[in-house]
Amino acid sequence: MHYKVVIVGGGSGGISVAARLLREARWLSGQVAIVDPATKHYYQPLWTLVGGGAVAREVTEREEASVIPEGAVWIQEAVKEFKPEENQVVTSSEKWISYDYLVVAAGIQIDWDKIKGLRESIGKDGVCSNYSYDYVNSTWESLRNFKGGNAIFTAPNTPIKCGGAPQKIMYLADDYLRKSKVRDKSNVMFVSGGTVIFGVKKYADSLNKVIARKEIETRFKHNLVEIRGKEKVAVFEDLDSKQRVEIRYEMIHVVPPMSAPDFIKTSPLANADGWVDVDKFTLQHNRFANVFGIGDCTSLPTSKTGAAIRKQAPVVVANLLSMLHTQPVVKQYNGYTSCPLVTGYGSLILAEFDYSNTPDESFPVDQGKERRSMYLLKKDLLPVIYWDGMLKGLM
Ligand code: FAD
Incomplete structure (x- = not known):
């Protein structure tokens, strides 16, 4: 089994990359595989409001099949081993899948x-x-x-x-x-x-x-x-x-x-702390040039959020496409991340910052203040941006 691009993990990062890649390079249709055993996909940021009784749990869950972009092949299995020297991954049922390019997006492990x-x-x-x-x-x-x-x-x-x-x-x-x-x-x-x-x-x-x-x-x-x-x-x-x-x-x-998922910790892709060892600007692996990492499983020294992935995905895709066209990898990520700090029912401080912990804010107001508008953004607008924008490769 061979694919031009193999993506390990079909969560926020994996689906965002697959959708954007296939949107920008339709010719890759059928040559992009997403390997993930999950039957469901979750919009985890709303779990805060579910725990607080403000949103029903069910609205955060969709079928994984429904978020797999057209043109991607879904292999519904867990990866158990990376063989980056041979450009292959091995799944739990001993399938060997080879690739030209690999994107690792397997999330974080809860211990x-x-x-x-x-x-x-x-x-x-x-x-x-x-x-x-x-x-x-x-x-x-x-x-x-x-x-x-x-x-x-x-x-x-x-x-x-x-x-x-x-x-x-x-x-x-x-x-x-x-x-x-x-x-x-x-x-x-x-x-x-x-x-x-x-x-x-x-x-x-x-x-x-x-x-x-x-x-x-x-x-x-x-x-x-x-x-x-x-x-x-x-x-x-x-x-x-x-x-x-x-x-x-x-x-x-x-x-x-x-911590990093165990199958990453024990792999040649890991840094000393177990995370996928990527360049913090280009998201390219520090030792295997045809491997990229995105999201919670990576060594990126920023706060691990879906908002960060929204800015990481375009960088991974641009750099992957450059490599596919034998061009240098130039697009850079600045560490942007965001944390919508809910402070009550109807109030929120929207923290947005970069690698240097400098605020990198989106709105022309003081985002250090608790605001009702930002609470509504989190509760009602960001889920739409996620399902209909990020996961479709549009934003
Ligand atoms: P995930 O979306 O978790 O996806 C990882 C995928 O990898 C999963 O589908 C999994 O099945 C798959 N996988 C795992 N192991 C394997 C394997 N061996 N082989 C193949 N596939 C595998 N972010 C925000 O931006 N704003 C917020 O307000 C916010 N609030 C949050 C509140 C809570 C309570 C939680 C839990 C998270 C919150 N987040 C928030 C964080 C956000 O949800 C994550 O950062 C984001 O989902 C990470 O995306 P990911 O693709 O790295 O991992």
Whole structure:
């Protein structure tokens, strides 16, 4: 089996690249393969609002078949091995697929099992997470059942997808608890393995005001290591003293540690940390010139988001087409990423920035302010831009 271009992963990055490539080079029709075992495709950014009860889970899910662009061949299998020296990938059923060019877009791996007791307790008795379609409804359920006590929101000290998501759901929760008159009986806590609330000063300043206004308790450099579901106790490691700290909860929203997918970590495509080792500007692999990477599985030193992929896809496609025409690879990505920081039902700070953590904003207003218009953009407009624009290779 041979294809001119093989794309591993048919999520946000893989489909965006395939659609754009086939739109710009129709002659590639039938010569682009997408390898992905998934039956469903998810618009994950809305899971924050699903967890907050503002959007139904079902609107975030579509059949994978429905997003495969015309002209692409879908091979519905998992890749288990990369053989870049031989220009081949091997699938779980031992199919060897060869390529001229490879694009790796396999997303990030959520390491649920790295937190002791999490698997056993997730989805019930107040333990919830927006980081999976299977569990996202448990967040809303936990919130509705919450009658007071500690509501804990965690963030790990590893890279994660959407760095802002651990706190967005907390602001929605605070808003909901105020509306349902239980906020005065509750202690809302952000317990994070990180060191700051947000990496870009302009937005961190705004978020610190939100936290003060909402009377949220914060603890940094505390990593969740264990959930004792029966006792409703969360165990954190203080990253400075290495001491264990136990906190009782009535509800806990968990963002587990994440890492590069195992089959990438162990492959020749990985850098020392396991990510697909690409040039941060051209997205071309640093050692295998006919390989590109996009999205959450890459070494790109920016916040891992779908918004970042919207700017990465045109770069991958332009550089891939240059190579197909034996031209030099010149198109560059500046690290653009965006985090729509929901601060309540109807308010949002739209963070947009680049590799240097300098704001790179789209609108002629101060985006450091909480705005209703930006909330509506996230809830109603960005999903349309995703399904009908990005996944069609149009934006
Ligand atoms: P994915 O879209 O996750 O796709 C990876 C694909 O690879 C999957 O289809 C998977 O089946 C496939 N795959 C995995 N292993 C293999 C294998 N072995 N072989 C073949 N295929 C494989 N982004 C924003 O821009 N804004 C937001 O507000 C936002 N909020 C978020 C909130 C939450 C709760 C979450 C979970 C994410 C959020 N994101 C947000 C992040 C965004 O969804 C991701 O960054 C984006 O989907 C990453 O795209 P990707 O293509 O790299 O990975």
